[in-house]
Amino acid sequence: MDTSSKKRTNAARMGLRATMADIAELAGVTKMTVSRVLRHPEQVRPETRGRIQRVIDELGYVPNRAAGSLTAGRSGLVAAIVPTLRHSLFADTIEGMSDVLAAAGFDLILANSRYRTDVEESQIRALLERRPDAIVLTGLTHTREARQLLRNAGVPVVETWESTHEPIDAAVGFSNRDAAHAMTLALVELGYRRIVFVNGPIETNERARHRAEGYLAAVKESGVALLPIEVVRDVGAIRTETGARVLRKIMRSRPDVDAVFYTSDVFAVGAILEARALGFNVPERLGVAGFHDLEIGRLVSPTLTTVHLPALEIGRCAGELILNRLAGRSASRAGRELPFSIVLRESTRPAP
Numbered sequence: 001m002d003t004s005s006k007k008r009t010n011a012a013r014m015g016l017r018a019t020m021a022d023i024a025e026l027a028g029v030t031k032m033t034v035s036r037v038l039r040h041p042e043q044v045r046p047e048t049r050g051r052i053q054r055v056i057d058e059l060g061y062v063p064n065r066a067a068g069s070l071t072a073g074r075s076g077l078v079a080a081i082v083p084t085l086r087h088s089l090f091a092d093t094i095e096g097m098s099d100v101l102a103a104a105g106f107d108l109i110l111a112n113s114r115y116r117t118d119v120e121e122s123q124i125r126a127l128l129e130r131r132p133d134a135i136v137l138t139g140l141t142h143t144r145e146a147r148q149l150l151r152n153a154g155v156p157v158v159e160t161w162e163s164t165h166e167p168i169d170a171a172v173g174f175s176n177r178d179a180a181h182a183m184t185l186a187l188v189e190l191g192y193r194r195i196v197f198v199n200g201p202i203e204t205n206e207r208a209r210h211r212a213e214g215y216l217a218a219v220k221e222s223g224v225a226l227l228p229i230e231v232v233r234d235v236g237a238i239r240t241e242t243g244a245r246v247l248r249k250i251m252r253s254r255p256d257v258d259a260v261f262y263t264s265d266v267f268a269v270g271a272i273l274e275a276r277a278l279g280f281n282v283p284e285r286l287g288v289a290g291f292h293d294l295e296i297g298r299l300v301s302p303t304l305t306t307v308h309l310p311a312l313e314i315g316r317c318a319g320e321l322i323l324n325r326l327a328g329r330s331a332s333r334a335g336r337e338l339p340f341s342i343v344l345r346e347s348t349r350p351a352p
Contacts, residue, residue, distance in 0.1 A: 096315025156325035180214030243270025259287035302346030
């Protein structure tokens with residue numbers, strides 16, 4: 001075996017430990033040329049670029065971006081914490097954010113808080129050890145320690161999915177209060193008079209609290225029956241079965257209810273399926289409404305009336321806020337409120 005072959009064999013055995021120096025030696029070029037191929041390939045002659053790329057492929061070389069970022073003072077990472085990775089509740093937001101950040105050369109890393117502020121705090125600590133260039137959070141409710149960590153981190157922080165004039169750093173979302181208020185009034189206008197709202201716990205989730213406030217305000221304004229809010233404590237278990245179980249409970253204890261407004265489309269779809277099993281006609285006997293406008297609500301029969309949320313736009317705006325912060329184009333605290341809309345479908349009565 002000649003010297004070149006031995007070097008290739010030894011370097012290949014190193015796998016991820018292969019260095020730019022190994023590639024440069026095997027390709028017969030300088031480290032600077034290898035670096036240029038990795039960062040600005042258009043600046044290297046096609047023949048040389050091809051030779052270097054063949055060596056990279058042969059070794060399975062993966063660039064050490066963390067080491068390369070030391071000089072630039074950036075990690076190239078943006079961290080995002082969402083309450084759940086189940087279904088597609090936050091998928092559009094993640095996609096919108098990823099599209100904007102990837103186009104600027106940033107990678108997105110995700111963590112799941114399971115709707116718990118203590119878990120979120122732990123994840124913030126762990127993520128900050130990775131030295132992200134920015135952090136994106138869901139909601140405005142965080143522990144005191146988490147807020148202090150974020151203020152001390154010295155990186156852009158964007159809170160999402162709720163509007164506020166007093167963010168930690170920046171925020172983009174919509175008014176959960178106004179959205180629940182509008183959906184409740186829409187149900188009243190469609191002729192429903194005994195409407196139950198199914199919500200998550202409000203103690204550690206301002207989005208749930210604001211939705212409850214919106215529902216209660218609409219009921220008071222319209223003069224319809226004020227019924228107790230049904231609270232789903234295990235919001236981490238966002239499944240259709242949960243919506244079905246809650247509907248059975250409601251219809252046993254309050255059989256005169258004529259509409260149920262769920263804080264999640266996933267729950268609402270479960271209710272539609274369960275209503276059919278129980279023999280309740282949807283939408284005449286029982287109206288069902290959701291929140292989010294997920295694809296599952298457009299596929300169920302009857303299709304689901306819901307609140308359409310600007311999930312994709314939230315992600316894109318969060319990404320743009322981060323890029324503006326990092327580029328020094330925006331230094332003051334900023335909040336942006338996006339519009340929502342009511343989508344009337346087959347699970348509620350036709351408009352009069």
